[in-house]
Amino acid sequence: MKRFCIWLGTIVSIILIGVILISLAYAISPKSLEENLEESRAVFQKEKMYQKVIPIMYTSTLDNYTDALMLLIASYRGSEPLIDKGMNNYRIYVEGTSPYEQMANDFSSAPTEVKSYYRYWHGYVIFLRPLLAIFNYQQIRIINTIVHIILLITLCLLMKKNNLGKYIFPFISVYLIMCPPSLFLSLQNSTIWHITCISVIIYLVFKEKIVEKNLHYLLFTVVGMLTSYMDFLTYPSVTFGVLIIFVLLSENMTLKEANKKIIISGACWVIGYGLMWASKWVIASIITGKDVIENAFTAVQNRSSNTIWNNEQVSRIDVLWKTLSLQFNVVTYVILWINLVYILITCILNRKRYSMKNIKSVIIVGIPVLLIAIVPIAWYLIVANHTVIHPFLSFRTAIPLWLAVLFIIYMIINEGAKKCENMNVR
Numbered sequence: 485m486k487r488f489c490i491w492l493g494t495i496v497s498i499i500l501i502g503v504i505l506i507s508l509a510y511a512i513s514p515k516s517l518e519e520n521l522e523e524s525r526a527v528f529q530k531e532k533m534y535q536k537v538i539p540i541m542y543t544s545t546l547d548n549y550t551d552a553l554m555l556l557i558a559s560y561r562g563s564e565p566l567i568d569k570g571m572n573n574y575r576i577y578v579e580g581t582s583p584y585e586q587m588a589n590d591f592s593s594a595p596t597e598v599k600s601y602y603r604y605w606h607g608y609v610i611f612l613r614p615l616l617a618i619f620n621y622q623q624i625r626i627i628n629t630i631v632h633i634i635l636l637i638t639l640c641l642l643m644k645k646n647n648l649g650k651y652i653f654p655f656i657s658v659y660l661i662m663c664p665p666s667l668f669l670s671l672q673n674s675t676i677w678h679i680t681c682i683s684v685i686i687y688l689v690f691k692e693k694i695v696e697k698n699l700h701y702l703l704f705t706v707v708g709m710l711t712s713y714m715d716f717l718t719y720p721s722v723t724f725g726v727l728i729i730f731v732l733l734s735e736n737m738t739l740k741e742a743n744k745k746i747i748i749s750g751a752c753w754v755i756g757y758g759l760m761w762a763s764k765w766v767i768a769s770i771i772t773g774k775d776v777i778e779n780a781f782t783a784v785q786n787r788s789s790n791t792i793w794n795n796e797q798v799s800r801i802d803v804l805w806k807t808l809s810l811q812f813n814v815v816t817y818v819i820l821w822i823n824l825v826y827i828l829i830t831c832i833l834n835r836k837r838y839s840m841k842n843i844k845s846v847i848i849v850g851i852p853v854l855l856i857a858i859v860p861i862a863w864y865l866i867v868a869n870h871t872v873i874h875p876f877l878s879f880r881t882a883i884p885l886w887l888a889v890l891f892i893i894y895m896i897i898n899e900g901a902k903k904c905e906n907m908n909v910r
Contacts, residue, residue, distance in 0.1 A: 490702070491702060494705065494706065499760065499767075503567070503767060505607075506605065506606065507566040507569070509609050517613070523621075525588065528588040543811060545666060547672040552586065552587040553583035554612060555612070556586065556587070557575045557606055567771060572772055573600055575600075576597075579597065602779075604764070605761075608671065625669050628671060628674055632664065635681040642688040646688050648733060650894055657819045661811060661816050662880055675714050675715050676719050680727065683703070683707045683710075687703065687731065700752075701749070708753035711753075719877060719881040721881060722880065722884060728745075728749050733853065739849075803864060807875055827894075827897055830897045843896060846895055853888050853892055854888050857884065859884050860881045
């Protein structure tokens with residue numbers, strides 16, 4: 485009962501803190517917001533709406549449409565009450581234009597109106613608005629790049645410290661498959677990856693305390709809520725998939741305990757994500773007097789359907805196959821070949837130490853990790869509409885699949901030459 489009260493209290497507290505923070509963010513309202521927004525137009529005038537950083541790679545696509553939307557919402561300086569702006573997420577709108585077109589063209593003499601986008605929390609505003617008060621978009625991109633590099637280095641160092649050094653190379657390999665330049669230059673593409681890295685870092689830093697007090701349920705609930713708070717529905721399930729893989733690799737568990745951990749952690753993440761999103765609909769409905777709940781439910785139904793433009797229906801299996809196939813390009817093949825060479829060399833060097841008994845034990849041990857590979861597949865099948873409409877975003881949903889497969893292979897080639905009692909999950 486005590487744990488339930490703590491869990492419920494945490495959920496309520498995060499929702500309240502979320503309302504307060506995004507409302508207070510709008511208290512930051514210097515003239516420089518508009519000046520830096522104006523300077524930011526140069527980037528959009530130079531780049532396409534869906535610019536490819538590497539022309540031959542679809543996975544290098546930038547989402548300048550959504551980045552423009554984020555900048556417009558974060559720079560709004562209307563006179564409405566703070567909580568009203570926090571819940572309505574206003575922006576200046578030029579009729580008949582997309583956010584990208586609004587940023588890429590001069591509409592200074594065109595009539596404008598105020599438009600709201602209240603279906604999401606837009607939690608990024610609490611970071612982007614203060615940044616935009618000081619920097620323009622090009623400079624914010626540089627800051628985003630630095631954050632990416634710092635998080636990657638920090639996470640790799642913690643992996644080494646936590647006896648996960650053998651997984652650093654496959655981890656970096658998956659990061660490269662995501663096409664880092666398209667993350668560095670896109671705020672929309674980066675949000676989920678930042679949350680993922682930070683959550684894994686927190687877990688690895690406080691692992692002993694989390695394991696000792698069995699706080700996984702709180703960790704995954706909070707991560708689910710933060711994902712919902714910050715994200716536009718890009719590749720959210722990655723924050724669960726990557727974190728649970730690290731939990732499974734880091735702790736000593738029986739197969740039964742590992743499977744139980746997956747189920748409970750997954751349920752907590754889903755509840756946290758769902759309640760956080762639903763709370764925005766309820767709070768926004770109360771404060772704005774608009775039927776946000778119906779609007780949101782309609783959007784959820786659309787995104788989870790297999791119907792796209794002009795009421796055309798697509799096969800969910802086709803959606804799955806086409807989205808996964810997008811990830812196979814020149815860079816991916818090179819990365820996989822490098823991994824294959826490393827794996828073959830390791831196997832040759834350790835060939836006399838391997839035993840079928842140990843290899844079978846490792847494969848059994850790896851089953852819980854391999855189960856996480858199902859998460860992206862389930863997401864693609866369930867959220868078919870969103871996946872097929874935004875493939876340049878949703879292809880990254882497969883990150884846990886890549887990690888699970890590569891980590892298992894590296895587990896086999898490293899642990900297969902050891903005694904099975906030395907492995908984490910028994």
